[in-house]
Amino acid sequence: MPDEHSLDGVPAGWPVPNEAALVKARRATIAALVDVERAGRRLGRYYDPAGEFAGATFRTVTPNDPGQITAADLFAVTLLSVRLRPAAARRVLHDEQHRDAIRRRFAAVPENADLAEADVVTLDDASALYEDVKRALASPRSAKSDPWVTASKLCARKRPSLLPVRDTKVRELLGILPGSDHRHDWLIHRELMRDSEIHRLLNDARARATTPKGTPVDIQDPSLRVLDVVLWTHAVHLG
Incomplete structure (x- = not known):
C-alpha cells in the first residue's frame, strides 16, 4: 500500500490519507473478503430479487437518467434506509437554480468514469x-444541515463506478474518522x-453469490458498488 507521498493523480488541495489510514482500510477490506464463500453468500442475500435488500433495485429502478436527478433516483436512495425530507425533494426536483447547477455538473463527469482510473x-x-447535490439537499434553515449520506448515495447511483456509497457503517469498518472530508474517503476507496x-477476492466473491436457497445470483453492478455491498454486509454482520 503506497504512502501519502506516492499517491498519484491527486487533485491539488485534496486531503490525502496517510499510510496508516490506507493500511487500516486495506486490512478491514481483506478481512471482509478473505472468506469468499461467506462473502458470496452475503452478496447473494443482498442481491436476491426475492429478498428484502436493495441490491436488485437500487441501480436498476427506472428511469436512471445520467444527466439529472429524478423522482426515481430519490425513490432508489430511500431503499438504502435514507429518510428524505419533502422540502429537500422539492429543491432537488423543482428548484431551477439547483437543478441547473446539478445538470451542469453531471455533464462534466463522464457517465462511465472509473474511480481507479479517474484523472484529476x-x-x-x-x-x-x-x-x-449536498447543497440542494441541505436545509437552508439550519446551518448544521449536512446530508452527506443522502448526497453520497444519490451520486453513487448516478456514477456507480466512480463514487462510493459512503455511510457510517462502512466508514467505521474502514477506520475512517467521523467528519472526514469526502475527498479523503474517495482516495481511500480508490x-x-x-x-x-482485493480485486481478485472481490471477483471470487461475486462468482460465488447465491441466495439463501442456493440459487446463483448474476450481479451486474460495477466493482465499486459490489465492494460497497461487501463492506456494508460485513459491517452489519449479515450472514
Missing part, C-alpha cells in the same frame, strides 16, 4: 457535483479498487 479533472468535477488482491 474528473475527480475535481465529481467533487463539485457531490457538493452541489486505493482499495487499485489493489490486485
